[in-house]
Amino acid sequence: MARKNRTMIYVAPCAAATEVPPADVALLQATAASSAAVRARVRAAMRRANESEPLVARRFARGDEFFAWLGGGDIVCFGWVTRGPRWIGGVRMALRPDRAFLFNFYTFDGRRGRGLYPALLRAIRGVLGGTGFAEAFIDVNVRNVASAKGIEKAGFAPIARTEHWSVLERWSVNIAHEMLEPTSAPVFG
Numbered sequence: 001m002a003r004k005n006r007t008m009i010y011v012a013p014c015a016a017a018t019e020v021p022p023a024d025v026a027l028l029q030a031t032a033a034s035s036a037a038v039r040a041r042v043r044a045a046m047r048r049a050n051e052s053e054p055l056v057a058r059r060f061a062r063g064d065e066f067f068a069w070l071g072g073g074d075i076v077c078f079g080w081v082t083r084g085p086r087w088i089g090g091v092r093m094a095l096r097p098d099r100a101f102l103f104n105f106y107t108f109d110g111r112r113g114r115g116l117y118p119a120l121l122r123a124i125r126g127v128l129g130g131t132g133f134a135e136a137f138i139d140v141n142v143r144n145v146a147s148a149k150g151i152e153k154a155g156f157a158p159i160a161r162t163e164h165w166s167v168l169e170r171w172s173v174n175i176a177h178e179m180l181e182p183t184s185a186p187v188f189g
């Protein structure tokens with residue numbers, strides 16, 4: 001019912017750059033303004049990843065963006081970007097117009113272990129850097145070693161951490177949170 005979790009929050013600067021896609025994949029970027037066909041592909045990818053499909057419309061409605069690698073006509077790896085609001089480990093993040101929060105990444109079985117996830121994170125940093133973002137944040141449960149490795153390979157550095165109770169896999173009650181580098185601009189709002 002309730003489980004104690006620890007989350008590491010990472011940050012990386014955004015700078016306009018074009019990531020050369022890994023072999024056989026191309027970048028797909030989708031927003032609320034994308035065609036109905038593209039939005040249907042996003043919903044299908046979320047469904048295949050066992051995510052809730054109605055989340056797609058809610059996220060697009062608040063301005064979130066979806067990024068993915070397309071391979072062989074299918075979405076093989078994806079993730080989301082928001083300007084917020086964003087809560088991590090039961091704590092509200094400090095929002096700024098030039099801050100982006102990356103979340104809900106997934107690489108499909110059969111495509112894992114080929115560096116698609118860190119390459120997508122780098123590609124997103126490059127795209128965000130070209131559209132006025134200065135910093136990208138991402139968080140990971142410390143038990144998720146595969147994700148943490150990918151985040152570090154993509155050039156992100158740990159900046160803060162949280163400890164919280166996850167209740168019924170749905171609610172988070174914060175126990176503790178701290179900046180690792182006190183001189184950095186505050187991450188928590």
Ligand SMILES: CC(C)(COP(=O)(O)OP(=O)(O)OC[C@H]1O[C@@H](n2cnc3c(N)ncnc32)[C@H](O)[C@@H]1OP(=O)(O)O)[C@@H](O)C(=O)NCCC(=O)NCCS
Nearest residue numbers: 103104105106107112113114115116117118146147149150
């Ligand atoms: C975390 C995740 C996104 C990584 O995607 P990826 O594209 O496989 O990333 P990488 O290729 O960088 O591999 C990361 C690590 O996964 C592990 N891995 C390697 N091959 C693997 C395979 N065939 N199957 C599973 N994991 C594998 C390795 O530990 C690898 O690290 P290494 O490169 O140092 O060996 C993916 O495992 C996933 O979708 N997991 C479930 C959802 C999740 O945890 N999302 C992230 C939190 S939002």
